[in-house]
Amino acid sequence: MDILMKTITLTWLIITTTIICTPPxxxxxxxxxxxxxxxxGLLTLDFGKTFVKIGKHQIYHIIDLNRCEPIFAKIExxxxxxxxxxxxxxxxxxxESKFSNAQRLFHNLMPRHRNRRGLFNFLGSTIKQITGNLDNNDLLKISENMQKLEQSNDILITENNEQVKINRQLQDRMNRIIRQLEKDHDQIKGSLIQAKSSGVTKKFIILQDILKISILIDNVNDHLNTxxxxxxxxxxxxxxxxxLSPDELKIVQVQFENQKLIIESVDQIYDFLEISSFYNHSKIVFVIEIxxxxxxxxxxxxxxxxxxQTKMLKIPSTIAIINKHELYFITKPCQQIGPNxxxxxxxxxxxxxxxxxxxxxNGKPANCSFKEISHQSEVKPLTPNHLIAKQINKQNIxxxxxxxxxxxxxxxxIEYHNCTICINxxxxxxxxxxxxxxxxxxPLDGLDIQVKDLEPDMSFERIHISNRHQLETLRRNTNSSLLTSMSLSGVSLLVVITATIFFLSRKFSIRKKQRVESTVNEDVTDLKEGPVTDVHSATDVHSKAIRLKQLEQQVLTSKSQLATL
Known part of the structure; x- marks a missing residue:
């Protein structure tokens, strides 16, 4: 039967969990x-409201640890x-076990350093920070405010309209415990002495006193735990x-509403608050900032x-806040509370x-700075349910x-809800x-954006492509220079060969002309030596005359060839 009941219970839990955890x-x-x-060139989405914090109201919660010492002494x-x-x-x-637990909590609240003159070492009149983002100026200002608050009925308004207030709720609770203990201490002590001296154990009275002591120790434990x-x-x-007391929460809520900050629930108030703590003399001070x-x-x-067109606007940040007269860009992330x-x-x-x-x-033409972009296509999320797809080309969705x-x-x-999208x-x-x-x-459609200046793309991809282009240009220039040098060398060699041929031809022609003229001169000299004396001489003269005519013809031919050259 027990197994059946456990099985039914487990099944019911699984069904309930499934119903609760199943998405819409x-x-x-x-x-x-x-x-x-x-x-x-600039996608702009309305992203809700932003509240700008220009100051802070402060509530000081003060607990004097020295007031706890009499409690432990009397209970002991x-x-x-x-x-x-x-x-x-x-x-x-x-x-005693419950009392030891209260003592341990008390010692955990004490500063780590001690001296011989007292229980705590609170660094004289200075402030020792425990938690928070306070700097030295903040601590000095808090110390001054606390001195002024003691003289101004626990409320102070600064020159920046910042309200500083002391809340003694925790200290008042401690005071009530102390007063109750002082009231019960003498009565319990007297009852114990009377029971011991009479020799009769008054069980009912002692049990009643024990119950009072137990309640007091529980109250101390709860308070120290808080x-x-x-x-x-x-x-x-x-x-x-x-x-924070309910009255304080109501005051904070009214302050927010006066500043046009709508609170959806009381729990959301805590999201707007900050806290820090420090020691001041024998006191622990919690500073709540509104x-x-x-x-x-x-x-x-x-x-x-x-x-x-291969360029993109340079923007200081992806988040801007604007009203009718001012524009700010956010340099550090802001706190998101609900939609605000x-x-x-x-x-x-x-x-x-x-x-x-x-x-x-503001819907007007602008003069902006741009930067070059090497990657043309990009898909990325903007919000949990918004995607931006830039310059995609025939991408399947x-x-x-x-x-x-x-x-x-x-x-x-692309805006999508409760589903999955796959792009490329x-x-x-x-x-x-x-x-x-x-x-x-x-809506920014149709606005004219002039290019004020263009920042070159210095990405590794862009630098690599640029280096490739430079190497290609250098290779082309080298090939062109080599071709030019080879062409000039070829022309020079051709000129040298032509000049050499011309020089040799000229030299050969001159030598040939000199030989012909020398031969003609010899033949003419022979003719001038005298008449023919016999038949053989006449024949020789005739043959020489023919030869002379042939030589003259060759001379004329050579001259014409020289003239042609």
Whole structure:
């Protein structure tokens, strides 16, 4: 039977857990794709409200540890008196165990350093910080405020309209315990003495006194636990719910509402508060800070630059806040509380007079700085349910959002809920228990953005491509120089060969002419020596005349050839 009951119980727990932990039905999934081809280069989404913290109200919770010493001394005296009654030994040991636990908590609250002159070493009149983000200036200011508060009925208004107040709730609780102990101590002590001197154990009276002592020890334990827990949570900047009274919570809520900060629940008040703690003499002081907020709140903008013709806008941050007259970019992350944000004024950079974003985000033409972009296509998430797809080219989109598969080219904003999207092998999933309001796109279509300056792309990919181009250019220049050198060398060699041939031909022609002229001169000389004396001589003369004519013909031919050359 027991096994059956355990099985039924386990099955019921599994079914209950499944129902509770199952995401919303598929009917709640949805997808919306917005084409950004008309956007001039800056996607701007309305991201809710931002409250700017310009100061802080402070509430001091003060606990004087020296007031605890009499409590332990008096309880210890009572416990020693109970040892005289052997019938209550077990109960006495139980009370001593509870008392030891209270002592241990008390010692954990004490500073680590001691001196011979007293229980605590509180560094004279200085302040010793335990937790929080306080610096020396903050600690000095707190010390001055505490002195002024003692003279101003525990409330102080600073020159910046910051309210400083002392809350003595924890100290008052300790005082009530002390008063109750002082009231019961004498009565219990007298009862124990009377019972011991009379020799008769008045069990009922002693049990009644033991019950009072047990309740007192429990109260001390609870109070010290509250102080210790508050100190430990303060290290994480978390506020224990036992430290603020309902009246204080109501005051804080009214202050927030006066600053146009709407609180959805009382628990959300703690998200806006900060806490720090320190020792001041014999006291532990918890400082609870309530933000002083500038009115009115700012509008929060989520910015994402788009790729326009291989260049993209340079933006200081992806989050900006704006109102009718001012524009700030966030330099450090702000605290998100529900749909809103809380930012410190020192974490904002003023761009009110900027020629780019102050103009562009107010719907006016702008003059902006750009940077070169080497990667043309990009897909990334903007929020848990928003994707931006930049310059995608025929990319397939597959989803479980109830939309047919499709192929997209261009730049798109994709909003999806409770489903999965896959783009070019990248998978994005969104699961939500409740749906916030839809983010609105701030219309910037048609605005003219002039290029003020262009920052070159210094990414490794871009540098690698640039080096490749430089090497290719150098190779081409080298090949061109080599071809030019070879051409000049060939022309020079051809000129040398031509000149050599011409020189040799000229030299050969001159030598040939000289030989012909020498032969003709010899023949003419022979003819001039006298008449023919015999037949043979006449024949010789005739043959020589023919030869002379041939030589003259050769001379004429040679001259014509020389003239041709």
């Amino acid at each position: 039905a598929d009917s709640s999934h949805s997808i919306q794709i917005t084409n950004l081809h008309k956007n001039p 005296i009572i416990l020693q008196g109970l040892h005289s009654f052997s019938n209550f030994t077990d109960i006495t040991r139980m009370l 102080i210790f827990e508050t100190a430990q949570l303060a290290k994480l900047n978390l506020i224990s719910k036992d430290i 933000p002083l907020i500038r009115i009115p709140p700012f509008k929060t903008l989520l910015l994402e630059p788009l790729i326009i 944000h809380l930012c410190n004024l020192e974490h904002l950079q003023n761009y009110t007079d900027d020629s780019c974003f102050s103009q562009l985000l 597959v989803s479980s959002c109830g939309m047919d598969n499709r192929t997209l080219t261009g730049t798109f904003l 092998g990248l998978e994005f999933t969104n699961k939500e228990w409740y749906r916030n309001g839809q983010l609105l796109i701030v």
